[in-house]
Amino acid sequence: MTSLSDLVDTVFRGGPGDRMFRQYPQLFNEANLDNLLVFADGDRVVSHxxxxxxxxxxxxxxxxxxxxxxxxxxxxxxxxxxxxQLLEASATKARNDGADMAMISGGRGLYRRNGAVDYGFAAPVHVGAAEAERLHNPSLEARELTENDIDACAALYAGRSSRFIRPVDDWQWFFQSRGVMDSPCRGLAVTDRGVVCGYLMIAEPDAAGASRVPEFGGNDHTVSGALASIMRACGSKTLRFDLQEQDAPLRTALERAGCRADAPASSCTLMLLNFPQLMERLRPWFEARAGLSAARMMSFGHPEQGVFVFACGGGETRIEGRGAAASFIFRPGLEPAKPHPWNRIFPAPSLWYGLNYV
Ligand SMILES: CC(C)(COP(=O)(O)OP(=O)(O)OC[C@H]1O[C@@H](n2cnc3c(N)ncnc32)[C@H](O)[C@@H]1OP(=O)(O)O)[C@@H](O)C(=O)NCCC(=O)NCCS
Known part of the structure; x- marks a missing residue:
């Protein structure tokens, strides 16, 4: 069995892998060892x-x-x-361990040939200094985030309707890696009379002074009202948010202040691992959207010969292929329009990585 120190020595020490190793403590820790699949040639790990x-x-x-x-x-x-082969083995292991789907921080052929489709949809919204000043709330202050703020940040993050359910380790690892979604980041707390009411992860500005905000928490007022102070603290000329549907209030506030919003784009890919189990787990969403009696009539079996069946009452919609089924469930704006009742429950909510990016 490959040990973590073997991985560090043969794949990650010294080169670009070394940076990766330090940047992704969520992946590279002893407790996660059995989720790191490798091929070795002799005692050298050659694929991970x-x-x-x-x-x-x-x-x-x-x-x-x-x-x-x-x-x-x-x-x-x-x-x-x-x-x-490692992808196939990982998918089998994840399925056997109870996972419903896999989220992948890439979109190349390797993944798409295996049924991965675009996911993590969000609209980029760009904030300039003038817009931030327009939104400025002088009673809010920005200061560096510390590990003492973890509980407050976790409570703010938990207010999101779609999110990871994070072990506290994920927060602690941020303070170790100081990176989010592939970029070195600072964490800033937004306080009102000393109480943390928001937080933002701000990537180092690029040569043009543009910074990305790969994660934030708090409501539209606390986030937008602190942007001018945060931009000054980070030396950023512009900030780019990637906003999901659940962020509509913040998006509205930013657009009202004159910020430009681009069309939603996908940030990663997604592969279905266990279709009937995922559908059962989404039942509360189906009830919330379609009502109790319609949701009760819905049924989903294991796909047979690559055909995924969405049945409701006497009718059914048959979708061929894992990728097409994942798009049917999660992709916004899919054409042709879905038949009733699937148009009420799909697209199911998207998830954004933030601190959980690997
Ligand atoms: C991406 C990477 C991990 C692939 O590793 P690998 O062991 O060579 O993978 P495979 O041999 O299974 O497949 C490699 C290529 O063979 C070809 N190939 C394999 N099976 C194929 C098939 N059934 N049909 C057509 N082409 C196929 C493809 O060109 C494929 O690359 P793709 O993902 O661009 O489509 C490797 O190129 C790498 O380390 N790249 C740099 C790091 C990187 O980009 N990682 C991925 C981040 S998302």
Whole structure:
């Protein structure tokens, strides 16, 4: 069995992998070792496929995600199917361990050939200094986030209707890695008379002074009212938020102040692992959206010969292929329009990585 120190020595020490190792403590820790699948040539690890497993809340329903990342094969071993085999083995392991779907921080052929489709939809919204000043609330202050703020941040994050259900370790690892979604980040707390009422993770500004905000918590007033102070503290000329549907109040506030919003785009890919189990776990969402009697008539079996059946009463919608079924469930704006009652319950809510990116 490969140990974590073998991985560090053979794949991650010294080169770009070393940075990866320090940047993703969620993946690379002793407790997660059995989720790091590798091929070795002798005692040298030559291909790696890592994943974390986390519960997540999607519109009030608890589902289990496998998050895949740090996928790499040494150049001289590429094109031999190693990563493909590791992906298949990871998917089987995650399914056997109870996961409903896999979220992957990539969209290349390797994943798409195996049924991964666009996911993590969010609209980029750009905030300039003038807009931030317009929104400025002088009673809010911004200061550096510390580990003492973890409980307050976790409570704010828990207010999101779709989110990861984080072990406290995920917060602690942020203070170790100081990185979110592949970028070095600072954490800033927003306080009102000393009480934490918001937080923002701010990526280091690029050469043009543009910073990304890969995660934030708090309501539209506490977040938007602190942006001018935060931009000054971070030396950012512009901030880019990626806003989901659940962030509509913040989006409205930013747009009213003159910020530009782009069309929603996907940030990752998603692969269905256990279709009937996922559908059962989403039942509270189906009831909330379609009503008790319609939800009670819905049934979902294991796909047969790659056909996914969405049945309700006497009618059914048959979708061929894992990728098409995942898009039917999660992709916004899919054409042609879905038949009733599926147009009431789909797209199911999207999830955003934030601190859980690997
Ligand atoms: C991506 C990477 C991990 C693939 O590793 P690998 O062991 O060579 O993977 P495989 O041999 O299973 O597949 C490699 C390629 O063979 C080809 N291939 C494999 N099976 C194929 C099939 N059934 N049909 C067509 N092409 C196929 C593809 O070109 C595939 O690359 P793709 O993802 O661009 O489509 C490797 O190229 C790498 O380490 N790249 C740098 C790091 C990186 O980009 N990681 C991924 C981050 S999302």
């Amino acid at each position: 496929y890592g994943m974390t497993r986390r519960w997540a809340c999607l519109g009030g329903c608890t589902v289990q995600m496998a998050c895949a990342g740090a996928v790499a094969t040494y150049e001289d071993y590429r094109g031999k199917g190693l990563a493909t």
